[in-house]
Amino acid sequence: MFAGLAETGGPGTPLALRGRALDARMMLRAGAGGSGSETLVTIRAGAVILVEDGPLVMPSWDFAISAAEEDWALFLRAVPPPGSHDLMALLKRGAMRFEGNLHPLMSNLLYFKLLLASLRPQPETAPEATA
Amino acid sequence: MTMRVEPIIGRYGHMEIEGRTHRVYWEEAGEGVxxxxxxxxxxxxxxxxxxxNDPEVTAHHRVIVFDMPRHGKSSPAPGTVDDAYALTSDAYAAQILAVCDALELDRPVVMGCSIGGRIVLHLAHRHxxxxxxxxxLQSSDHVAPYYDTAWLHRPDVHGGEVCGAVAYGLMAPQSPEAERDETRWHYMQGGPGxxxxxxxxxxxxxxxxGQVAEIDVAKCPIHLLTGSYDYSCTPDxxxxxxxxxxxxxxxxxxMGHFPMSENPERFLDYLRPVLRTIREG
Incomplete structure (x- = not known):
């Protein structure tokens, strides 16, 4: 679900420039408990340098963002519906949870909102724009 | 080279609010109610x-927009810049009444968004x-806390960055990008705390x-409009x-939490009929 972050947030991307002062390890969880999936995202100088899908042995992370798989799917739609278009919208309706040391997240809040939203399908480029 | 000049006039007025003299900035355009x-x-x-800037609105209304003390071009009252700041219902209502009195407005229409959408309920209740x-706009009688607002004001988090990021998410994804950027920039420029x-x-x-039942809309009509994408004050x-x-x-x-700013043209389509109804009322 989150493998694309290595490309959309990798070295040299606008996101890496935006987060240039940031080093963090973010755990992303989809689904609950043992039946859910987990993905560890390592960020260095704002660039996503590693995306590791679980199961992970003794993972170490700064903060975790967790939501049900269907709620992640709503957030990741090209045009998400109301209540799912922003991380804090999901937080407000109790569908998402932030845990751990939230300082890297809250001091780079727009970076993380845009990073995760970067996995949304992009609008198709108009043919004349590619000519 | 030509320049397009907007019809908005901005001025400063010195007025007393809750016993202190404030230098308040306001903008206005138009004539009428x-x-x-x-x-x-x-x-x-x-x-x-x-x-x-809307000719249809300003043909019928004297539109007045003031920056609350500590916001925009209205600096804190002298000697209060380092005071702890927590807006109260009394202080907010006093600011609005002071501006209305200072400008000698006769039974104005007041339109507020978010906290402004809340204070109009207090105005309906009190005056x-x-x-x-x-x-x-985006008006509710209360909102349950859903995040720790301490993150908005602490020395190790850039206040402009985090406030702008919060405002960004309150807007609808369909709103024009330039208007969303303008809207979050206002938040990025806000004073600490x-x-x-x-x-x-x-x-x-x-x-x-607890006081909604005591509001008598026969004494003062209330019109409510809320954007579908607002999660802070939802349509429900x-x-x-x-x-x-x-x-x-x-x-x-x-539309999201800032309709007049994040999607202004679309918002005007909703506002103009409401103003017509008020004028004909």
Missing amino acids: PLVCLHTAGADGRQYRAVL PERFRALIG VFRGDLWFYKVDGDIS DTRDLARRLGVEMTEMEG
């Missing part, structure tokens, strides 16, 4: 740039005779859920308020 517009928490009057009508201090009113002191929150007030509410499709 006074329409006082109240910006959201942590922002300033630029949010109403399209209303001030219904002073207003021709009230318009609440101001957004958080305003939220004290929004989330704590301004809770008016406003719908519930409208039901208890016994008034209609309009859900504005494809």
Whole structure:
């Protein structure tokens, strides 16, 4: 679900420039408990340098963002519906949870909102724009 | 080279609010029934740039938009810059009445968004005779806390960055990017602790859920409009308020928490009929 972050947030991307002062390890969880999936995202100088899908042995992370798989799917739609278009919208309706040391997240809040939203399908480029 | 000049005039006025002299900045345009517009928490009057520039509105209304003390171009009162800031219902109402009195407005229409949409309920409760009508945008009687607002004001987090990021998410994805950028920029420019201090009113002191039944809309009509993408004040929150007030509410499709600023042209399509109704009322 989150493998694309290595490309959309990798070295040299606008996101890496935006987060240039940031080093963090973010755990992303989809689904609950043992039946859910987990993905560890390592960020260095704002660039996503590693995306590791679980199961992970003794993972170490700064903060975790967790939501049900269907709620992640709503957030990741090209045009998400109301209540799912922003991380804090999901937080407000109790569908998402932030845990751990939230300082890297809250001091780079727009970076993380845009990073995760970067996995949304992009609008198709108009043919004349590619000519 | 030519320059397009907007019809908006900006001025400063010195007025007393709760025993202190304030230098308050306001903008205005148009002539007619006074329409006082109240910006959201942590922002300033630029949010109403399209209303001030709309010929159809300003043909019938003297539109007045002031920056609350500590916001935009209205600096804190002398000697108070380092005071702890937490907006109260009394202080907010006093600011609005002071501006209306200073400008000698006769029964103005007041339109407020978010905290402004909340204070119009307090105005309806306390001073219904002073207003021709009230318009609440993103208006609810209370909001349950859903994040720790301490993150908005601490020395190890850039206040402008985090406030801008919060405002960004409150807008609808369909709103034009340039207008969304303008809207979050206002938040990025806010003074330290101001957004958080305003939220004290929004989330704590301004809770008016216990007094809604005492509001008499026969004394002062209330119009409620809420954007479909707002998660802070959802359409259902406003719908519930409208039901208890016994008034209609309009859900504005494809708009978020800052309708007049994030999608101004679309918002005007919703506002103009409301103003016509008020003028004909």
